[in-house]
Amino acid sequence: MADITSNQMNSILSMNYRGLEDMPTSLMSSHSAADVQHLYMKGNRLTGVPETIYKFENLTVLYLQSNRIESLPQTIGALKTLELLDVSFNYLEKLPEEIGCLQKLKRLYAFSNRLKQLPKSVGALQNLEVLGVMKNEISSLPAEIGRLVNLKELNVDSNHLTSLPNQLCCLGHLQELSASNNNLLTLPQDFGMMKTLVNIFVDNNPFLNSLPLSLKSRTNEVKIGLNRCGIKEPPEHPVRAHQHVKIRWKNYKTIIILPKQISQIMCLMSTDMLASPLQLSVWKRDPSRDCDEISVTLCHDAEFMSRVPSLLELTLRTFHHVLLIRDKSDHGVTLPQNIEELVHCPTAHCCQCNEVLFVSAFPFICQDNFSPQKPDAVFHFLGLCCTEQCKKRGYDVPMHQIKY
Numbered sequence: 041m042a043d044i045t046s047n048q049m050n051s052i053l054s055m056n057y058r059g060l061e062d063m064p065t066s067l068m069s070s071h072s073a074a075d076v077q078h079l080y081m082k083g084n085r086l087t088g089v090p091e092t093i094y095k096f097e098n099l100t101v102l103y104l105q106s107n108r109i110e111s112l113p114q115t116i117g118a119l120k121t122l123e124l125l126d127v128s129f130n131y132l133e134k135l136p137e138e139i140g141c142l143q144k145l146k147r148l149y150a151f152s153n154r155l156k157q158l159p160k161s162v163g164a165l166q167n168l169e170v171l172g173v174m175k176n177e178i179s180s181l182p183a184e185i186g187r188l189v190n191l192k193e194l195n196v197d198s199n200h201l202t203s204l205p206n207q208l209c210c211l212g213h214l215q216e217l218s219a220s221n222n223n224l225l226t227l228p229q230d231f232g233m234m235k236t237l238v239n240i241f242v243d244n245n246p247f248l249n250s251l252p253l254s255l256k257s258r259t260n261e262v263k264i265g266l267n268r269c270g271i272k273e274p275p276e277h278p279v280r281a282h283q284h285v286k287i288r289w290k291n292y293k294t295i296i297i298l299p300k301q302i303s304q305i306m307c308l309m310s311t312d313m314l315a316s317p318l319q320l321s322v323w324k325r326d327p328s329r330d331c332d333e334i335s336v337t338l339c340h341d342a343e344f345m346s347r348v349p350s351l352l353e354l355t356l357r358t359f360h361h362v363l364l365i366r367d368k369s370d371h372g373v374t375l376p377q378n379i380e381e382l383v384h385c386p387t388a389h390c391c392q393c394n395e396v397l398f399v400s401a402f403p404f405i406c407q408d409n410f411s412p413q414k415p416d417a418v419f420h421f422l423g424l425c426c427t428e429q430c431k432k433r434g435y436d437v438p439m440h441q442i443k444y
């Protein structure tokens with residue numbers, strides 16, 4: 041009833057999709073069991089594996105997926121030459137400790153079972169390269185997993201994990217880790233130190249709201265799947281908070297005049313936010329309260345490397361412009377006399393755009409050779425700009441050359 045295909049290297053026993061309810065005992069008792077190297081029993085109705093499985097003493101590949109197997113016998117540990125074991129799509133609630141005896145095992149697949157945990161003995165599988173236990177009920181991984189020195193791929197998708205053991209960081213050959221669809225709260229802090237790790241998939245871990253710093257610095261080298269996580273900032277664009285502004289609104293009318301830069305930022309809500317180095321990252325409004333508070337965080341994307349003036353500076357500049365046009369239209373702005381005098385008298389002007397400056401500016405060293413007496417001499421002087429953008433413009437535009 042079995043097809044045994046032999047060639048010089050492998051004896052393959054294929055009994056896939058035969059509707060078998062038991063592994064035929066005749067196979068185990070025959071002398072040929074020791075000759076079988078690949079045993080395929082996929083898609084049958086096996087509810088268990090006989091203890092006599094050990095008679096396949098030269099087995100290298102064992103496919104048992106898509107059966108109804110509820111447990112594996114301890115004797116499976118006797119298959120010392122086994123390199124691939126696939127017990128996926130069964131009813132296993134645990135793997136026997138003896139699995140750790142499979143010293144030649146390179147690939148272990150046990151996805152879509154009912155595993156609650158992995159035996160600590162998996163750490164003894166010194167040759168294991170791929171471990172796939174997705175779609176189980178595993179709530180924690182044993183620390184011993186950190187001893188799988190040859191592991192390259194680990195897939196623990198769709199389990200009940202809230203954390204991954206720090207010992208994973210000891211896996212010096214791990215290239216891909218997939219832990220999507222779990223309840224991860226954190227990732228091991230030293231994850232980014234694993235130089236071989238290039239793919240990390242932690243999508244759909246809704247409580248995962250930060251990445252370890254060690255990983256943030258390697259986002260160029262590591263591909264990270266983070267869809268539907270709690271992480272607000274995409275790791276490839278680290279955002280640094282620059283200023284935090286609380287603005288009070290009453291009945292949806294502003295009771296302060298916003299500096300124009302801030303108004304512009306708010307307008308960006310409906311336009312292309314990436315067009316500006318400034319980004320509005322927090323926007324909270326409590327409609328149940330008469331007096332709403334809006335929390336605005338001015339951020340700048342590290343890519344743009346630009347800064348904005350302080351809020352005090354922006355406010356003073358805004359009031360300066362408002363006072364200049366007050367006679368033409370009534371803005372109803374009333375300021376204390378001393379403040380009004382202050383905003384009428386800027387301390388300087390931007391050397392690029394002529395914007396008024398009060399208490400903050402972006403200084404830079406100008407160089408020019410403006411002296412007709414010493415045309416080859418370079419003179420340095422201090423320039424002031426209203427914003428970092430203006431300052432950069434100063435560098436881009438060639439200095440005015442005086443002609444004689």
Ligand SMILES: [Zn+2]
Pocket residue numbers: 390391392393394395425426427430
């Ligand atoms: Zn300027």
